[in-house]
Amino acid sequence: MIAGEASGDILGSGLIKELRETYPDAIIEGIGGPLMIEQGFNTHFPMERLSVMGLVEVLGRLRELIGIHRKMYRHFKKNPPDVFIGIDAPDFTLRMERKLKKLGVPTVHYVSPSVWAWRKKRIFKIKESTDLMLTLLPFESKFYQAHNMKECFVGHPLADDIPMEPSRTEACCALGLDSQRPVVAILPGSRGGEIKYIGETMLRAADLIHQKLPDAQLVLPAANEIRRTQLEALQQMVGVGQQIKMVDGQSRTVMAAANVIALASGTATLEAALHKRPMVVVYKMAPLTYAIGKRIVKVDYISLPNLLANKPLVPELIQDEATPEAISEEVIDRINHPEKYESVVQEFHQIHELLQQGGNTKAARAVLDLIGR
Known part of the structure; x- marks a missing residue:
């Protein structure tokens, strides 16, 4: 293998x-x-x-x-x-x-x-x-x-591993979070290249969320020790994100604890959907890579929830659209108005049943x- x-x-x-x-x-x-x-x-x-x-x-x-x-x-x-x-x-x-x-x-x-x-x-x-x-x-x-x-x-094996109704209370307890306060999960990717291009943007977005929703708990799971070192260095360099609780691994527990997830496009978007959590999908890449990809990729969506539903269930902020302001606005709207996204959560249930x-x-x-x- x-x-x-x-x-x-x-x-x-x-x-x-x-x-x-x-x-x-x-x-x-x-x-x-x-x-x-x-x-x-x-x-x-x-x-x-x-x-x-x-x-x-x-x-x-x-x-x-x-x-x-x-x-x-x-x-x-x-x-x-x-x-x-x-x-x-x-x-x-x-x-x-x-x-x-x-x-x-x-x-x-x-x-x-x-x-x-x-x-x-x-x-x-x-x-x-x-x-x-x-x-x-x-x-x-x-x-x-x-x-x-x-x-x-x-x-998808993830659909077998993840419970149909993950317990937010249990996840918050496992992470030492207050389940009565909103939790925002920040997942900038598991690869070094992903964090290189969207890490700073995600940290600045987290900073804006903290400013506008000081009661929100921000949690970032580092995929491994190398990614944690990379993220900590990025935090120090840009001088933001110090209020984020960084944990080693435990990305599924973090997703289960979250009210809303901001994350890089990839398999993690499917995990977020299987956890039935509203999300904001973010992606950036090298300008030349993006210019080439935009010409040859012939799909309307990049995230798995949207591809599976064949409609825009979740927002996709790609390249120049992926700004700290745009990300924070989408996240805050989902924290403040969860009732607007109940139909999306129901769609996530259908996706789970399909892939199980x-x-x-x-x-x-x-x-x-x-x-x-």
Whole structure:
């Protein structure tokens, strides 16, 4: 297996746990994160080295990424696995799948690339590289069926892990927060590049929220020690955000405790929806990356709740629209007028029911069926 970021680590750990129900002594190795390692996974490189966002940013790390890819390919070529599973990170993992499939190794890709949104001709490369596509979202499954590619809609494991009605009171107690006061969760992303581009904006937005709603409790979960160090340095540099309570990990507990969540676009937006919490989605990237992406991406929305509902359930503040003032205004409106967003919360319930498919178990069965064939 190779996973490239925190969301892939979550999927990988759940899949490993299920696979070990059938093969408890299996050797499962490649590149993964702390959750996968907890399940007995052997990682050859820190997963953090693959967590790169944006076209421009990849160029600066290209030599290192190519080196890691070559070393992993040589290892797998020398020690052919019974199956290779690429978890998201398509630019890295699909290339590995293509090379290993030529050696006769069965290949699985877990989490569809956004092929339905841009560069649709990639479907031919995907079919050339991958024996089985595990899809998380129903509209992805239909896309692959239309192109006669073997796929399995497994739903999203997060929908199985997160309770249908998370307890805000319990979460506040676990974090030492007052459940009678509003809680605003600030999640600027789990990758260094995300925090580089939106970290300052999010901290300044938090400062404005504190000024206008001094009773609000601001909580920021740092994905890991590296991100915490990065965020603390950013706080000192910009001189704001000192009133934020920073915690290590515990992003789901923070979401459960929140009345409103301000967060970076990504899997976290789905987690927020599954927690049934109103949210404000924020995203920025390098200007050149954004200019290129704007020309080639052909979707109306970037956040998973909006994509799943096919309508603007949650606000998306992207690039120049992502200002501290705009973010704080959207958050404060949701704190002051929760009744306006009750219908959105009901939509989140429907999304949860749709994605609750026993994802880890379905994914493991599909992988074992492939090996069996």
